[in-house]
Amino acid sequence: MTTQTLYDKLWQAHVVRDNGDGSALIYIDRHLLHEVTSPQAFDGLRLNARLPWRLAANLAVADHNVPTTDRSLGIADPISRTQVEALDSNCAEYGITEFQMNDARQGIVHVIGPEQGATLPGMTVVCGDSHTSTHGAFGALAFGIGTSEVEHALATQTLVLKKAKNMRVAVRGQVAPGITAKDIVLAIIGQIGTAGGTGHAIEFAGEAITALSMEGRMTVCNMAIEAGARAGLIAVDQTTIDYVRGRPFSPKGEALAKAIPYWQSLHSDAMAVFDTEVMIDGSTIKPQVTWGTSPEMVLPVDGHVPDPAREADPTRRQGIERALQYMGLTANMPVTDIVIDKVFIGSCTNARIEDMRAAAKVVAGKRVAGNVKLAMIVPGSGLVKRQAEQEGLDQIFRAAGFEWREPGCSMCLGMNADQLSPGERCASTSNRNFEGRQGAGGRTHLVSPAMAAAAAVAGHFVDIRSF
């Protein structure tokens, strides 16, 4: 029993029943819900006269549709309002704990889970949202599910799953000053591609990963899905335990004393064998900027936009041409010549307190460039917002010309009013640069909070290392 990967351990601890065909019934410890992917699941329960299996396993929050401006008047868009009200009434009907829109603890589902201690090491965590991979930073098996599975998890506290393959991405050595978790994960995706982790659970390891704070680790695991992996994982260590301790939902006293030794066992054994291994030298990672319409279309900030003429493979060449056209870029242009219209610092990838601090450090005493029409900061939760305000970060942002907003998903996907207009170019700390993701025709460049803040001040991308 000394050759298990972390994923193997988590899997084994949650098998309710082995189906004998490579699939198993897996127990779900924590189910997070939000307004977009749950209404049809609740309808399904009602239709079949079923009840949630274990109420306390569920925690709900409205995040995707909520406005980030003054909320005292409720939600103006009637369709968004209906969806948020449906979550409120479903949670009330079944007795599920929900942080409603005006609750101080409200925020992006993947920010509030860890913040509340609702995400714990060794748990299985699911949510009807692909970025559930975020919670893997805690040595939890966490992955996104569809609405049918939301209903299945509600009704049975289990899911029928097929075991994934094991992949380890080791980032060796230390990264240079100015290089953040976001740069690390974008560099990984640039190397293995958006389908590189398909069918796998990726464990991120190596000194550069271990050196990250929990916030940084969440950023890395958040984007495991952008590398094709449903789940990302990082072994539990003292950093994890220190973060978890003392949060509202986390165990206390005797329960904590019992939990800690178990948590400390949540790492891959020294002799564990992975189906796929990738090694990256952390010292070679530069600040990253995506140039195209897929997270794998990424470059170091000192790079040049690719030239389709140099791509031999016809499908890839077509992909580059299409992306250049959509993004309104010319082949071979330096990344630092890309001029931006908007800046979005937020999302479940980069809206935690550490991200707020990193951005504030860059903009302190400076001004947003004249060509930038809107620079907005959207904290990941009400508690992140409050903490940032206690540290005076909101004042720094406001003085620099940023808008300081209420927490939610916001322009990460623009389901609320925060959207790009056609052709607008955005430096964004979110996770997806797909066509139209932040608004129809909008152009997204994914970067770290520090790089986004620097771009806001310069009006174009700049190398944070020499900013």
Add this chain to the structure above:
Amino acid sequence: MQAFTQVSGTVAPLDRANVDTDAIIPKQYLKSIKRTGFGVYLFDDARYLDRGDLDIDVATRRLNPDFALNQARYVGASILLARENFGCGSSREHAVWALADFGFRAVIAPSYADIFYNNSFKNGFLPIVLPADVVQGLFEALAAQDGYTLSIDLPAQTVTTPDGQPFNFEIDPFRKDCLVRGLDEIGLTLQHADAIRDYEARRAAEAPWLFAS
């Protein structure tokens, strides 16, 4: 759930790799709290020249004549032919609901993103994996012939071309069985309610903090 055994029908092409679920069904439609009615919004950004929303009547919108699904030869298509990593990105099951609501029963591609693949089976919709060279051949055959059809036989795990050439595909036995019989997976799982309760009792003894309310 609608059972899936044999399906024969017209094939429509979507010749792009990495088609993400944002492209299959854009965000504004995710505000619907219903499970049906998404078919008219399938591939909305590519299919229409103007922007749509839940409260805009699609009949008033301008179709993009260059998009395959708007062309007469693909009307009534029930099988979609696609490229690598189809369905990547967001977990939205709305992507599968839109494909099924439009009238597709199956998609054929060399590979899929995991969550999309998984969601498909819960909706009587079959994602078939065929090797990239076979898919390339199908794209060529489809381009060469109007009204090109394929026949899918799920119990036999074959896709057969109009000239009778069969291609075998792999599928997980449990998923196949649920699809062929149109089974309700939740109902099946609840047959193991005792096993779930046993697990909970065992786990609560080992890790009581997981069951604190």
